[in-house]
Amino acid sequence: MGDIKLFRLNGDTVDELEGQSVSVEKSLQHILERHLETFLGVRFLASEHSTGKRHAGRIDTLGIDENNSPVIIEYKRSVNENVINQGLFYLDWLLDHKAEYELMVMRRYGATVSDAIDWSSPRLLCIAGGFTKYDEHAVQQINRNIELYQYKHYTDGLLLLDLVNATTVQTVHISDEDTTSTTATNRNTRVKTVSDYLEQANMELTDRYETLKAYMIALGDDVQTKILKHYIAFKRIKNFACVEIHPQTAKILLYLKVKPDTITLEPGFTRDVTNIGHYGTGDLEVTISNGEDIEKAKRLINTAYDVS
Numbered sequence: 082m083g084d085i086k087l088f089r090l091n092g093d094t095v096d097e098l099e100g101q102s103v104s105v106e107k108s109l110q111h112i113l114e115r116h117l118e119t120f121l122g123v124r125f126l127a128s129e130h131s132t133g134k135r136h137a138g139r140i141d142t143l144g145i146d147e148n149n150s151p152v153i154i155e156y157k158r159s160v161n162e163n164v165i166n167q168g169l170f171y172l173d174w175l176l177d178h179k180a181e182y183e184l185m186v187m188r189r190y191g192a193t194v195s196d197a198i199d200w201s202s203p204r205l206l207c208i209a210g211g212f213t214k215y216d217e218h219a220v221q222q223i224n225r226n227i228e229l230y231q232y233k234h235y236t237d238g239l240l241l242l243d244l245v246n247a248t249t250v251q252t253v254h255i256s257d258e259d260t261t262s263t264t265a266t267n268r269n270t271r272v273k274t275v276s277d278y279l280e281q282a283n284m285e286l287t288d289r290y291e292t293l294k295a296y297m298i299a300l301g302d303d304v305q306t307k308i309l310k311h312y313i314a315f316k317r318i319k320n321f322a323c324v325e326i327h328p329q330t331a332k333i334l335l336y337l338k339v340k341p342d343t344i345t346l347e348p349g350f351t352r353d354v355t356n357i358g359h360y361g362t363g364d365l366e367v368t369i370s371n372g373e374d375i376e377k378a379k380r381l382i383n384t385a386y387d388v389s
Contacts, residue, residue: 085243087235100233100241109232110156112240113208114142120242121206122147122319123154126185132174140171145186147320147362148309149197150204150226151175157209165219165227168205172225175203199309202226202250208242217246226250230318244318249305274310278326286331290324292375293333297322300386311360312336321389322382323361332370335378336363337385344381350374351381 087098110128117125123144130140142154153171157164175182179200187195204226212229220227229246279290297315298304307314315322325334341353341364355364363385367378 085233085241087239087241098235098239100235109208109234110141113154117142117144120318121152121154122316123152123206124190126189132171132178136170136174138167138171138174140175143182143185145190145194145198146204148199148307148314149194150199150202151182152204152206154206154208157207164207164209165205165216165223168207168227169223169225172203172205176200202307204228206230208232212245220246220248223248224250242318244303247303247305249307275312275324275326276308278328281328282326283328283331286326286328286333289333289369289372289375290326292372293324293335293369293378296375296379297382297386300383304386314361317386317389319389320362321385323363325360332368335367335369335382336361337365337367337381338363338389339365339381339385341365350377 087100089096089098113120114125114128117123123146125142125144127143128141130143132138132140140153141156144152144154146152153168153175155164155168155171183195183198186198206228208230210233211231216229220229225248227248228244231241231243231245233241233243235241279287282290294306294315298306301317303317305316307316311325313324313326314320315324319338321338323336325336327334336354336359341351341355344351344365346353350368352366352368353364354366359366365381365385367374367381369375369378
């Protein structure tokens with residue numbers, strides 16, 4: 082795990098900023114919870130949520146992310162605390178108390194968000210002043226969505242969050258009909274997912290998607306891919322691009338975290354969807370119809386990656 086250093090440039094001199102991993106994480110927890118969407122792309126639900134008498138625990142922070150996946154955030158408060166195992170315990174509790182979680186989401190964000198919860202990939206975010214190589218190795222062996230964030234607090238109100246390790250479990254979305262029957266009738270009547278559309282795509286469309294995917298993954302070793310029901314998300318700490326596959330029109334739709342008013346929109350290629358309902362996150366829609374569109378889109382993808 083690398084050590085990030087920050088410097089202040091003062092004309093001809095350079096001063097290194099000394100980062101501190103303060104021992105009292107409670108203040109950090111309050112800061113993150115007040116600005117959870119800005120820091121992590123997660124909507125806040127609850128702080129110190131009790132798991133009841135039987136489990137006798139308290140989840141530090143509970144939320145729902147921009148892809149509607151449940152999120153548990155745990156903070157390492159002491160050197161000897163095994164925050165990963167503790168978080169896994171709470172993940173199991175959450176999966177056993179879906180109704181309680183859904184009610185919390187509905188009360189705070191409404192039935193539309195509650196109905197859209199994606200239970201296939203709940204996330205555990207562990208935040209600490211530092212992790213050992215054994216922590217990083219351990220999460221790679223666990224078949225769960227776990228992310229390790231290291232933080233440092235600097236003078237002048239600067240706070241660093243560094244995603245030092247992440248494991249992403251790819252899931253296949255199966256409808257209720259498929260759990261009871263695999264007949265052709267059920268397969269044809271159920272709602273199709275992005276995975277279905279990708280399977281139906283011809284070779285040319287598939288090649289375009291693979292070209293886009295390879296480009297976005299190559300932007301940095303922090304890029305994660307998450308296959309959801311209606312789109313494929315590419316993210317760092319937060320989403321920077323969401324991809325829809327449309328085999329009937331032989332097009333790919335990209336939704337990027339780029340402000341539409343900062344670029345010149347091109348009819349048939351880019352569109353402002355800020356106030357238009359769509360799957361995924363991002364207010365700029367980019368239509369990929371051919372290889373030339375991919376080349377034109379790269380600049381916009383880079384912009385989305387840089388600000389995510």
